[in-house]
Amino acid sequence: MKPRLISFFLLLTVIASVSCKPNGASSKKEEQSKKETIAKQPNIVVLLCDDLGYGDLSSFGHPIIKTENLDKLAASGIRLTNFYSTAPVCSPSRVGMLTGRSPNKAGVYDFIPGLKKSEDNRDLVHLQAYEETIPAMLKTVGYSTCLVGKWHCSSRFNSDQQPQPNDFGFDHWMATHNNAAPSHKNPKNFVRNGQEVGEIEGFSSQIVVNEAIQWLDKKDGDNPFFLEVAFHEPHEPIASPEELVEKYMPYAETREQAEYFANVENVDRAVGRLIAYLEKNHSGNTLIVFSSDNGPETLLRYGEKAKHSYGSPGELKGMKLWTNEAGFRVPGIISWVGENKVSGTKDAVVSALDFLPTFAELSGANLPNRELDGESFKSLLDTGEFARSTPLIWAFYDAINERRVAMRKGDWKIMGRLEVDNNTLPHIHNLYDGNEALVKSAKLTDFVLFNLKEDINESENLSVKEATVFESMKKEFEIRYKELLEDSHIWVRNQ
Template sequence: MRFWRILMLTGVGLAAFAVPNLRAEERPNFVVILCDDLGWGDLASYGHPHIKTPNLDRLAVEGMRLTSFYSAAPVCSPSRVGLLTGRNPNRAGVYDWIPHVEQRNQSGKASRALVHMRKEEVTLPQVLQKAGYATALSGKWHCNADFNTAGQPQPGEAGFDHWFATQNNAAPSHENPVNYVRNGNEVGPLEGYSCQLAAREAIDWIEALPKEKPFFLYLAFHEPHEPVASPPELVKGYEGIARNEDEAEYFANVENMDRAVGELMATLDRLKLAENTVVVFSSDNGPETLNRYRASNRSYGTPGPLRGMKLWTTEAGCRVPGIVRWPAKIKPGQVSDEAVSSLDFLPSFASLAGASLPEGLALDGADMMAALNGGKVAREKPLFWIYFNALNEQRVAMREGDWKILAKLNGGKLPTVSNVTEGSAAKVRQAVLTDFSLFEIAKDQGEERDLAQEQPDKLKEMQGKLEAAYRELTGSMFVWPDVD
């Protein structure tokens, strides 16, 4: 532990440079806490009737709860790439979850073993690192197939001074994982639950930093993604409340994650860092569907009032919990329904840090700070999703202001695509958008009333913007080579 702390502290200063016009004490720290498969309705502050989340409830009371917070995609890997780059993940060539490279010989996954967040992408930790911030990842990475090798860029090459991570899930489960890697070195078997292990690594890292050093922490929990494992005493607390032991396991899993958040927040308080630290809590996508695959028998997440689940382009696929706390600037106890996205982190944090962005960098996110002050986000581009492997037939969706539009591709006949390669790119680009649905989403979060027939003028306007966004994005998306 002492050895890696020394390495981390020695290396941090190498990329630092002074940022003009901002004193060190004026630049906030940033903490992004990301859950895996947590549904919009899985927290007490979002209406769950049973799950106990006192630390996140406190975070919401002390900050702002965002009821229209969106992930960059309805599935993990592209969502994470979008968060880190501020760009639609299709633009970066990440279209679906990334299997480990060892799965390359499984049917349909050969080209997916090539997929990774390429070194050409500019990332949030890189931007902040160049502005003098210390940066760390603790938890789930899932931005490449070839993990912890020289074959593809690793977290360190994406701008993290320190990283403690797994490629995808904690294995064999959240309890006593054996697959964590720290700065390129396999850690081996660990005792405890993954969320606490990730939080404690983050705490150790923060405690080792010089007090004057601003930092960016990306704490990416595995919870409550399967394979779920939870402390028995927490599971027991839901006996007689949950419908069965599997549901009790899920409830306890979310509560255990909340405990890990509490440990981190207590550390920020103890070190007197809380006042000027921006803490954002969210999820990579909506909740998993119960029993969708063999090992998902504990996937009892709830979308609340939203339609669909994970892997859908309807609201429940991408609309997730969002909580932001920054005592120095955000008035506590607020609730905002302004549309905010994880794509907004990079431009927002860069602005607050006084960091420079490369000239010509095409971002899809916007500065979200106006929303955190009760205002509107000024977006040049609507929020836009294309998920070619969606479970619902309308695989294209867009939200602009109070409205949302969805569409099928070729009448729903375009085959599902988990990765866009040279062999499939033309079909994707030439696809025709059809079967449009229109919702006034600000008033109809459950997407219950399709207004396509009642609002022809609005439909025409939104349809034109959707088609333009589709052509622009598919025209600029990165395409992978085919692999036999």
């Protein structure tokens, strides 16, 4: 080879070497960072109540109910005053939490009833196999996973005709389709890994914590775990230990109210037992998150079956099934067992949609290959600061209040009514091919604007007084609702 050619090839080699070094160094840094993250993977425990109101814990202002274990958890960690569930009712809320996406995109718009064929294809509704969930994601980086309590993500529970908890990454599960039956006392409807359990003596909240502790005791290896404890309480049909009921009788207006108060404290006791176990056995690195799937049920909303529904919305407007704040703004507590970097009350706007991306960052797992609606709040755990980059939006077509679509951005919240031909859109449980055109033809109208920092109970409509903010919010609201509707799943029979 000629000297000139040799020099040319040497020059190319040097250039290639230099140009590759930054990328190679970056790749090595990223790989090392990921290894360090995996080495510090936390155990993750999600505690989820059913129909617990924003004002139902003593640490969130209830004047009577005693919740000393949850209060201690809040005092040692972060008490979130702007925490949101992903929907104002159970099934879509749970689906949104598990997937990090609006439940509308998964096609879960309302609570999922037991299997009964219906014109609106509601009997088809379930969390579909292609959805990627928290436990499945965490399993890819070595986690063991467990669900105990309420599932409520399918119309065919414990059936091979629809995916079950194990199909979404849960190694072990003991759950019910919906509520504990016949009540929280001595329930008969639990299923463990596909096998019916039969009647279990005791109260549901204590039963699910027993199962969780037994699973943790039997878990092989020292790999991290993800545990979801989905309490049935304080959803009807309520049953509570008599000694707790008697404790509250002097402070309650009725026996039913005393039973509700006792029901919440019984959950607190169950949480206390689990925390004591974790502190003894997993104190090094366990993250606990506590919340509720939606706001409190309305007393007697469906007759005698809701005669115990004395849940409190606190200062908030509305109740369960509302798109006003009390429908989905719920207690939020985050605490590391043994090593909180940050503590105190925080007003950052956080959603259960954020669990999946946050747990991905903490565990070193890759995010699902799809657009998420949640954002990682790891910075909140590290520094106490977290600011959302995109608003939260809810479209609940069966809301009790008229304005069924709502969006929160920063301190501001905008709501709108859906109208077709000058009439309010009828109440809808499910989007299917028979009502798709109707829903998509509905226009947002009759807007209201609130500053939630100054007006937590949504009492003053600022759409005129804050005209500049209103126009900006309205424009973005209409765009984001249109995008959500376009991405919403439509149920078609024989699909």
